[in-house]
Amino acid sequence: MADECCFSDTPVLIFACSGGSNVGQVANQAAVKLDVENVGKIFCLAGLGGHVESFIESSRGSRNVVIDGCQVACAKKLLEHADIPISEYIVVTDLGIKKSHDFNLAQQDIARVCDEVKNRLS
Numbered sequence: 001m002a003d004e005c006c007f008s009d010t011p012v013l014i015f016a017c018s019g020g021s022n023v024g025q026v027a028n029q030a031a032v033k034l035d036v037e038n039v040g041k042i043f044c045l046a047g048l049g050g051h052v053e054s055f056i057e058s059s060r061g062s063r064n065v066v067i068d069g070c071q072v073a074c075a076k077k078l079l080e081h082a083d084i085p086i087s088e089y090i091v092v093t094d095l096g097i098k099k100s101h102d103f104n105l106a107q108q109d110i111a112r113v114c115d116e117v118k119n120r121l122s
Contacts, residue, residue, distance in 0.1 A: 011040075011062060011063055012039065012040030012041070012062065012063045012064075012065060012121065013040060013041055013042075013043040013058075013059060013062040013063070013064050013065065014031045014034055014035065014039075014040045014041065014042045014043060014065045014067065014117075015031075015042075015043055015045045015048070015059075015064060015065070015066045015067070015075050015078075015079060016028045016030065016031035016042065016045065016066075016067040016075060017045075017067065017068045017069040017070075017074055017075045017092075018045075019069050019070075019072075019074060020101075021069055021070070021099050021100065021101055022069075022097075022099065022100050022101065022102050022103060022105060022109075023069035023070050023092040023093055023097055023098075023099045024069035024070075024092075025069075025103060025105055026069065026092050026097060026105055026109050026110055026113060027067040027068060027069045027075075027092050027113065029105060029110045030067060030092075030110050030113035030114050030117070031067055033110060033114050034114055034117055034118075037114075039114075039117065039118060039121065040063075040065060040117075040121075043055070043058075043059065045075055045078055048078050048079065048082050048084065049078050051082070056082050056084065059079075059082070059084045060084060060085070063087040063088075063121075064079065064084060064085060064086050064087050064088075065086075065087060065088045065089075065090070065117055065120075065121070066079060066086050066088070066089050066090070067090045067091075067092065067113060067117065068089070068090070068091045068092065069091075069092045069093065069099070070091065070092065070093045070099050071091060071093065071094075073091070076089060088117065088120045088121065090113065090116050090117060090120070092109075092113055095112050095113060095116060096112075097109045097112070097113075
């Protein structure tokens with residue numbers, strides 16, 4: 001039996017960078033917070049990168065929000081490579097949050113990203 005994380009009937013899926021910098025982790029934590037608040041469902045970016053067909057198919061019928069940490073755009077590139085449409089695209093550094101390797105994440109940075117996603121979805 002397939003793991004139920006591979007499938008979604010949620011209208012909004014959230015794909016987040018979780019890269020090795022503060023902004024990657026801010027993106028990831030914002031996605032978790034948005035899921036907890038029922039704004040959308042965090043979905044598995046690694047599943048797309050691993051070419052898991054059920055992840056790819058589930059993503060094609062949803063409104064897809066991508067949150068990248070920086071302009072390298074790893075999450076966006078993964079969706080583009082899998083030919084999955086992106087509805088909303090947010091880059092954490094574009095919101096004035098500087099990239100570093102300080103993992104003491106500021107809650108106001110996470111909240112800023114969440115607010116941006118909510119504004120774009122409304």
